[in-house]
Amino acid sequence: MKRSLRLTVAALALLPGLLAGQSLLGTQGLGFPLEPLDARARGLGSVGTGLRGTYLLPGDPAAAAGMLFPTLEMTFQPEWGNGTVGDEEVSTTGTRFPLFVLGYPLARVGGTVTLTIGSFMDQRWVMRREGTADLEGTATPITDEFRSDGGVSVIRLGWAQGVGDKLALAAGVGTYAGSVARVFTRTFDSLAVSAGVPPFQEGGEWGYGGVSASFGARWDPVEFLRVSGALTWSSDLDADPSKGTAGEGAAFDLPLELRLGASGVLTPELDLTLGLTWADWKGSADGLEAEAVAGAVWSLGGGLEWRGLNRGSRSFPLRVGMRRSTLPFRFGDAAPRESLLAAGIGLDLFRVEEVVVGGLDFGVERGRREAGAFSEEFWRGTVTVKVAGF
């Protein structure tokens, strides 16, 4: 029952992973990292920490403090990528749902309860190899395919509380969920072997589990400056084989993650935001080999948000930003890097007096990933639908 619940909730969060793979880099390590960010953060090139206003993001748990109305947000994200590995071209397309959040303020105690379901790793990819098998002296063409299908997400429950006018603190606990099916298939050339020889297939399915805890703080030392930070600790990510899976389980060491961000008001209509993340990935005896991880990875990003575009009482904030990151799992011997430019716009669809009760945010990113012989360029769109005051 517990496992069914875990997989069901994970399926909700991992709808992205079930629909599409992200990048060929996902063939390494635990997969391709999927940050649970909304369209506003994406449009600003932000790491999702230290933005102005009140919002719901797993990477900045204190940002929900001061929320006036119950708020529900859902984000989805189409992506198109084209890459090369040596002479081979690899393209990817898909839509995923990296973030689902719910914030519920409790006015009596002045805090906000948050529930976030966010993506963590995408593990959907296929590798193929063509070759021959020597069958009693006859070289028989074969095609091998290794298919990985699944991913990991995190479900977090948190509490954000304002402490005075300038400080807010937050804490949350979460659980890792999801599963992956890994199947190897060898197909034999039907002209070379007896008719009716079925493909050889072996594989298994593993369910993920683990816990995490987050602590966050937001500080507004002066009216034009905000500083936020969050620290996330995770237990090992346990991969347990399902019934009928012959493969062994594993426990992957997850790193402590630090996030810092700040925003400053440059003019009454223009904000600047900067942020960084840091995590030190390590191998473990029953998890990833040390050579498979890139060690300490960081991400630095920031951008500008201009709120000068208004129509009546509604504003349409415009955003631009850029970001550079290193990624945790080596591709061959190389540590991958990602850089991107971003832009975005907000759209308040429904307002009741000064409160946005229905809105949309769009973000568009154009980026590039590199790791040794691999390079990839991608377009990524992000849309967040926001409903409040229900």
Add this chain to the structure above:
Amino acid sequence: MRQTSLIGLLALGSWSLLACQEKIPTTLGGDSLPVSPITVQVTLPFEAFAREMTVWGGYGRPVELPNGVVARAFGGTLDARTLVGWSNYPWSASVKDSTGTVRSDTLLTFIAGKVVAVFDTVTSIHDGPVDLALGALQQDWDVLSASWIRAVDSVGSQIPWQEEGGGPVLPLGTAQWDPATGDSAVFTLDSAAVALWTDTTAAKVGVRLDALSEGVRLNVMALRLLLTTRARSNPDTLVELTVAARTRTFIYQPILIGSPESFWAGGVPAWRTVMEMDFPDTVDLPPGVCAQVKCPVTLTPESLVSATLVLRTQAPPPGFEPSDTIRMDVREVLEPTRMPKSPLGFTLAGFTGIRIPPEHFGAGAGAEVLVPLGAYFEGLIRAKSDPEVTISSSLAFLSAFEPLSLQLASFGGPGSPGAPELRLLLTLGEGVQIR
């Protein structure tokens, strides 16, 4: 504003759908494939996978076939004759009188008749026109048990023909079938012959159709008696009436005797071959493969990709060569100790069976016939370690529809140059892991 919102939502939906067509990252650079198992093919001789083989005969009777057979010295040895017993003559006919009114006439006068023999033009074997003879049988016979030697061959009653081969007969005439001009031969009967079968006992005994030309084997699809009668109510009108065949079968010689060196399926009465599977837990692999995996290799359901029984055709006994595609079935023998009457399991060869062209038993003898047994063999492997898996180690090879025809599928048996072999395709790997 509402319109703007609607447009915004539509644009949003359209945009998101653009990437809904999934394209998973796929690389052909498979050097880094997480697993790399080895596939090997092992061919086991009969002694390495089966313990014994028995050929059983006697399933079904010629009467169960939809056709009769006539042959003379076909293959130098095969003689076959078709026997037909007639129903009683009709006692009335509907005839128009001189006023044009249709009346039932019960005062019939049979003045002539003919017997029409219809042949299968595709499967009959001949060199050209075939001379045939029709004779009235002179002795009661049992359609279920009649054979070349005996008119009746049932439990408690064995009555030989006065003359082997259904004889003697009262000659009724000869006819020639020219396959180039049609599918029928017609024997014209005189009034005396017609009068012969007004006696219902004589009609029941019927006729024997025989080939006079040598080296032929014909499949008889029908034998019809057509009577010409003059109606009393309108003497100017001649009416042709059909007399149905009450019984039909065929008798042949020589009688076959199964041999342990031959693997038979088909014929009538039909033959089945039963094989007792018995194989070790491990198999040896070629030295080159053993350098990569630990030998001998234990057979496991996981490592088995396919198991194919390889049979090699051989010429059947002279006269019994197939002239049409043979369809062979394979089934588990559910209670081997009750053979030859053991019930059989579901087919392992599909509804239509394994199709084998007739050439494979003639000029193409020695051809390989592949019988896929993957799922069955996997079950046998599982049964060795899991007592809950119930599967019979006895396999029966038989005609897909039994009996199907006189023709016989024959394969090399144990000890012969074309002895059965078992071809195993194994893939040996370390298994898929999460790391």
